[in-house]
Amino acid sequence: MSSKQRIEVRVNGIRHVREVEPRLTLADFLRHDLGLGGTHVGCEHGICGACTVLIDDRSARACLTLAVQADGHEVATVESLRAPESGALHPIQQAFVDAHGLQCGFCTPGFMMTTLELLRGNPDPTEEQIKEALGGNLCRCTGYQSILESVKLAAQRMKPGAPA
Amino acid sequence: MKPAPFDYHAPATLDEAVALLTRLGDEGCDVKIIAGGQSLMPMLALRVARPEVLVDLGRLEALDYIRDEGGTLVIGAMASKQAAADSDLVRRAQPLFQAATELVGHRQIRNRGTVGGSFAHADPASEYPAVALVLDTEFEAVGPDGMRTIPAADFFVTYMTTSLEANEVLTAVKFAPFAPRRRWAIQEFARRNGDLALAGVAVTLDIEAGLCRDVRIAAFGVQATAVRLTAAERMLEGRPAQPQHFEEAGRVAATALDDPMGCIHASPDYRRHLVGVLAARALTEAAARPQ
Amino acid sequence: MAIEIPTLPEQLPNDAPRHVGKAVNRVEDPALVSGTVEFIDNCVLPGMLHCAILRSPHPHARIVSVDTSAALAADGVVAVLTGEDVRRWCDPVFTAPEGWGNYCMAVDKVRFVGEPVAAVAASSRYLAEDALELIEVEYELLTPVATPEQAMASGAPLVFEERGTNVMLARKYEWGEVDRVFAEADHVVSRRFRWNRVGANPTETFGCICQWDLADGTLTCRGSYQTPRFMGIGRAGSLRLPANRVRIIAQPMGGGFGGKGGPRGTDIAALLSRKAGGRPVKYIEDRMEYLLAGGGQSWDRYYDAALAVKADGTVTGFRVRLVDNQGAGAEGYGTISAAKPLAAFTGNYRIEAAAYDLTLVATNRAPSYPYRGYGPPPHNLVLESLMDCTARELQIDPAELRRRNYIRPEQFPYTVPSGNEYDSGNYGQVLERVLALADYPALRARQAAARAEGRLLGISVVNTVEPGVFDWNAYATVGVPGIGVPEGVKVALDVFGNVTVAVGFNLQGQGQFTVAAQVVADYLGVDMAQVRISTAASDVAMPHFGQGGSRLGVAVTGAILGACEKLKAIFTTVAAHVLQLPADDLVLRNGRIQRRDAPAHGMSLAEIAGLMLTRSDLLPAGVEPCPEATYVWTAPNRNAPDDQGRCRSYLTAAYATHVALVEIDRDTGRVDILDYSIVDDCGTRLNPANVEGQLQGGVAQGVGAALYEEYVYDAQCQPLVSTFVDYLMPTIHEVPMTRKDHFVTPSPVAPLGAKGCGEGAMHTTPAAILCAINDALAPLGKELLETPASPHRVWKLLQEAGSAIANGPTGTRT
Missing domain, CATH: 1.10.150.120 ([2Fe-2S]-binding domain)
Known part of the structure; x- marks a missing residue:
């Protein structure tokens, strides 16, 4: 069994510190560990693009990225688009x-x-x-x-x- | 489609990475190196690759650079493909490499995928190995005994295999100056825009007094590794840079090709044919390129 | 009480319908663009486990043993399911034709690669997949049945031994004097066609969370269910539960197109929940599972077809022999797919006689499933391709040949030889408009110029009739009896006059919630913002079907209008009582029950609803305090089929003509679509933007089927396509941005005159592209009669024609 890794990721401006298995994909981390379900998963092998997020402002497929690779980085998901309080759309x-x-x-x-x-x-x-x-x-x-x-x-x- | 478990290390320095790889190798561990991970991640998800240990080079920020060293373009192994595609330096110094980079996948892939990772992965369908073969490309690797330089011709061994040792880290790719007079082109055929090519051809050549000189033609996507099409190169050497000769070079290239691969999208015969078509097109495009 | 459903938007009790007919923004979109919609994988239940399924690597093998002991001992594993459990607790899934079904998991032998053989429920999907690797299965390999030819050979191995044959269904239909028209024909144009397997591939795969309540024996399944109640009845059958103890909660879906599958995954997750003491079990099919064994493989067809044609180009007869490789069983209701073309067998034409000889065979490929259009996309490709072959043989322009054969406007309602009645149309008008839109003469001039340069340009002019609003009666002769497909809603006003419409289905992408909101807002005179559409669980929803058969937009419109008519009657009764006026003096207009001759005198619906809910003392005797009404709509005037399957099946007949221009690269065989125009008529466009989306989306899938997508199997029945690296769906680069125009000929029989419009472009586009390719190839004397027209396939034809060689590899023309 692989040992868990401590990671610190800023997602949509919020700092998260978690212990994760190294094999956990960023897509699963966002969706299931952080509850950010807007990043959808369509193929899990990097073709469909449904899971596209921004890592340090650059687009990336969250299924082709491990959560541990996001350690120390900024991630933006679709949930970051809408205005937080008014709900006004981007x-x-x-x-x-x-x-x-x-x-x-x-x-x-x-x-x-x-x-x-x-x-x-x-x-x-x-x-x-x-x-x-x-x-x-x-x-x-x-x-x-x-x-x-x-x-x-x-x-x-x-x-x-x-x-x- | 979830990866099998593995241990994970993200060394902070190159020395640490080499020491770690050496130690793990000594312990008999099955290790994979991950850079951008754009090729490795699907293999992990499909459990086709199932290393015991993953060594992540993501912290080696010192390897993320693109610079000019006395006319030689040096790209750090951890530079992203998108950085290479966007770099004015790359565009000026190595236009063929820049054009090849734009053909790789899609932006999301190029943002994460690294230049070094692609070369080390040595996918036969990748544009990079073929481009390296027609340019004067060298690979710089660091292992426990220090740094060594590997010319492109010795770097690619076979299907997804390079001459890098298990405890060596590819640190940089060096492109010798590309003479402004030199012509170049890359042509590929894929089912859809952005797909891995069923076949592709990269060429460089000089045209002196209307004659072809120092012709280099390499194909990708057709055999276990990128391959120089030497029969066509020889045939064209000293011939007039004219369409009928480029077509003949294509035919020669196709005929001389050993055992092209087959897959559901293209039979060996079709691949052979495509290499001929693409070689002729690439030569024509290169010859027509304004100086 | 006879309920009259308005058949035109103008009949809505509103001075100016404000929403119907407009491309209003969709009510579902703000949540969708926010990423907050509860697709099934976003749902989490307390104590939930995660399922992973072990699948067969063999196409045909007997299961000797399954050892799960190591898996059961693995980290996080709570339950393991095998065929033994399934044999004990289940019956095979329902199929059509009947009796060609598998259990949800193989119990004695596996019949295709990807068939489930065991499953694990664990605390995470990662751990569940780890445990699968610890399950040991011993197989005894059997000879696979790879092709229909092998399947029908005498002494062939049997996919279902108990049936004694691999032929699932053989059925011949004959409509009119087929032999005579073929004998009297001046030309008989016949060809063989091969349509290779393609499939739906919605971006979201199937998923569910099943919870088996062991205390009261009730199963609750949340999931991406397209047809909730139908799914519930199926689960009751396979899991041996009373139907009222299966609750289906349909979550919003990331697309469907008929190919969402679900029965097997649901049953497996349900049984794992049962084994895990009733804990909820989530199963999310991954893409590889979907491609290998999900509901995503359709239409694996061999056609042998002919047209009987008079010297002047009049087509008098159409004969089709279809052999359909259904794969390992009929759990995807294959008879429906084969029989659906009866609803528009002869397309847009006055063909007097037709015959259909269909054979469905079982092989060791994955079972085939429905996909957008169900049967007509391949059928229409055959018919339209034969029309083009005829045009070439007779040297008539393909547009002109079609013009000569169209059903004429004055002939509607028109009964086709195969029995269905087309409601309305004007095919010539659509043709002329699209020819003008595409500038057909200019396209032909462009083609002539290109041909002179040795280039291969091709043009097609292709039609379809899209049977809309499916009915079970269409399938009675192939083993799916029934007439009518109920779709029910409840329309409720609250004490403030807000409106809630409860439906039995959930979002899938077509925008039916928006259509529902538009219709109810216009009828009741409220703003769309006051309307909410809500999905009821299958146990409390009105009878419903859900998406399918180009039907739901029309059906839900009918249901809402029916409920609104009932509300109007109740509200009028109450208002008459309160206002002390005769009910006959009152009308509903702009959201008020008011005096016909003095509109200012009346009550708003909100006032009436509030009064009903809070002042029972003011209600007339016998009126319940319930400002709500239900209505279950089904298409009117449907009848039982005769022995040749003839009946009024699909209520509406939308139609379209597409004009495509393609170019074939002589050197590589690559086909590029250079220009694409569409004119269609689907009656009233309830929301024109939705219609546009259906058309363009259908074009994209049609492009995929025509040029890119194919499930490839090797000669041993091993699937060679298991990822999106090999199953090639078109991207933004491959789909043409089309030019579109339309006519509106309201259906005289459908609610608000709207016709089903979800499938037509999928009927037309593959045919349009293949016909254009064959037009391009015509100078070479070659025809491509197989889909998809992959570059490799086209190149082989070019090789045969000697063109590639003659022109040299660079394609330099001489």
């Missing part, structure tokens, strides 16, 4: 709602976290750049057209100086 969330960028919604947190990284680095992406960014996220419901529109809408609304 512009990316609102854009997905307004442009009907989801159906079952299972893959959506992964798409939105990927979009967050994209728009932080490139506030005005072309359609090709959006496709390139989202190429690692599978959606079985929407056929992607409305997802593309959602990202465009989010970019438009998040541009500096855009009307709130």
Whole structure:
């Protein structure tokens, strides 16, 4: 039996210190140890992108990361998007709602976290750049057209100086 | 799909890592090194890989760098692929390596996956080994006896196997200066954008007075390891850089290829054919690249 | 009391329907984008254990022994289940055709790779998987039955020995004078087609938490259940429980598309709970389990089909012989999949006679399951491909050939030879619109120019009729008797006039909660924000079915309208009593019961509801203090089939025409979709954004089936696809962003005139892509009659045509 490791991870701004088995994936740690169920698991082998989170502001598949690898790092999940008290949706969330960028919604947190990284680095992406960014996220419901529109809408609304 | 149990160490320094690997090796432990983990994690989840001990290099931040050392591009083993893809230095100094990096998986994978991890993993479908074979690439590794340098031709042994010793850590990848006159291209064929290639070809060559010189062609995704297509290289040497010769080089490359792999997406014959097509396309693209 | 369900939005008691017909934002989305929806794996119960299942590595083998002693002693393990327990406690799962079912776990032999042979409940999934490695199973290998040909050969090994054959069902239908029309045909166009296995693969796999209450013998199953009550009845049968002691709680689902599976996983988790003293047991199928043995493999088909055609292009007959490799058993109701094409056998055309000869065989592949559309996607590919072959043979433009054969607008309602009645349509109008949208002449000009350069461009113009609102009567002749599919709701007003609609199903992605909220808000004259949709557990919900058969949007609309009609009657009675007016003088309008001639005089529904709940002294005699009503809707006017399966089965007939432009890379065989246009008519669009989503999502899955996805088995029946590295679902790069337009021809028979629209694009897209590929290949004299059109498969054809060689590896044209 492998010995547990003490890890300290900041998730959505909150510090967590836990003892975990080394083999525990970050996805399972977030979902089951911390109760952050928004990071969904679709394949557990790094293809579908549903579990995408940000580690130190960079997108990563939580199923391809061990919780111990997150020791000392900052993780952001979909739960970080919504305003904590008012519940107001983040512009990316609102854009997905307004442009009907989801159906079952299972893959959506992964798409939105990927979009967050994209728009932080490139506030005005072309359609090709959006496709390139989202190429690692599978959606079985929407056929992607409305997802593309959602990202465009989010970019438009998040541009500096855009009307709130 | 949960990994089998393993012990875990995350050494804080390179020396510590080497000492640990040596000790574990002496104890007869089955050890795996994890860097970004983007290739290893699925194998752990499927329990295809089930090491007793996992040694995580994630704390070796000293190995996370990309720098110019007197014209040689040196990429620390723990630099992420995305960092390499985004680096202006890499783009200027080694445009082929930069282009190959953009072909790897998706951004989420490139963010976590390391340059060194990919080379050490030596997946035959990876772009990197083939690129290393057509560039002047060297691998720097540190073991209990200190550092040694391994040329690319000696680094890749066979399927997912390199000449690194079990207690050696790959520390850096060094690319000799890439002459501005030199032409390059990489072409691959995958079922979907971002998938591992069914076949791919990387080329570098000079064109002097309209003739091909110092042609290097390597294929990936077709055999147990990346392979130089020497018959085609020889055929093209000194020939005019013209489409019909590139096509012939493709045919020669395809014909000379030993035992391509088969899988559900591509039979050996189809892979052989693809290598020919991609070689010709890559040569054509390279020749057409503005200087 | 006869309830009249409005068949047009204009009939809603509202001056301007404010929600129906608009692309309003979905009520389910704020929670979904927040990541707070309770998908099953987000649910945690006190004392919960985690199940992992040991699966057979062999396609066909006798189980000699199973030793679980080491697993039982392992860390964290609470219970281990084997086939012996299952034999003692269970019956085989329900199947169609009947009698081709397995137990939830192999009891004597395994019939496919991935079949459960043992299971563990432990304190974590990690420990449960560790324990699986300690279970020792001894197998005696049997010869696998890999193909239908092997299965039907005399002396073949038997998948189900007790049946004495591997043929599950053989059935011939004949509609009209088939022999005559083929004898009188000027052309008979026949081909053989192969549709390889594909499947649903929702992003969320199946999952459940089962708790067996040992004190009162009640089983509660929470899970990603698409058809809760149906699932409950099945569990009662397999677990030998009274049906009212099985409670199904449907959680929101991460997609379904028919292929969620669930019976086996539920039964195993339930039995582990029973063995673990009643502790809840969670089972989350992982992706590898899903790909090997989940509900995700469908349509493994061999077709031999022909059209009878007159010299002028009139198609008079359609003959289809189908051999369907169902895999190891019929737990996925394979007869339904094979028989569903009866509802639209001859597509959009006036084909006077047709015949269908279907054979379902058992092999040692995984059992096949439903998938979006159930049977028509392959069937329509066959029909539309034959139409294109005919067009080529007769040198008629494929659009023109279709135009000549369409059922004409004045012929509706139209009864097809296979018996179903199409409610309404105007196929020519949709065709002309899509040809204009795609600029068909320009596409043909582009193709001609490309061909002159030696490039392979292809265009298709492909139709479908989508049978909507399924009914069991469609399947009576293949062993699934019944007429009607109840879908029930309860509509309740509280003391403040807020509205709650209780339904029997949960979210799956199609947006039915939103549709429900739109409809009820418009009828009762409230804002959508005042409406809440809630899923009732199966033991207290009204009779219901859930998602399936392009039905739920229409059915839940009907149920809500029915309940609202009943509420209107009750509220009118109360208002008449309180206002001391004759009920006949009162109408419901804009959320008020008011005087027909003096609208200011009346009461709001909120006032009436409040009064009913708090002032029983003011109620008329005989009226309960209950501002609530239930209604269970089923499609009207359905009938029993005759011996040839002919009946009014599916209520609605939506339709669409797709125009696709593809290019084949001569060097590699790769197919790229360059342009894609769709025009459809699914009657009233209750929420146009939902419809758009269904269309585009269907296109994506169709692209997958046509070009990328395939469950590959080797000759020994070993599956070669067990991860997403090999099962290739399209990404954003592979799915075309389509151009769309539509017509609205309301269904004259369906609630608010809406037709089922969830499956049509899946019927059309694979055919559209394959037909375009064959149009591209036409100059080479080659046809691809197999799906998916993988580059390797296309390349082989190009090799045969000599094209790749002639053109050299770089594809330089001479």
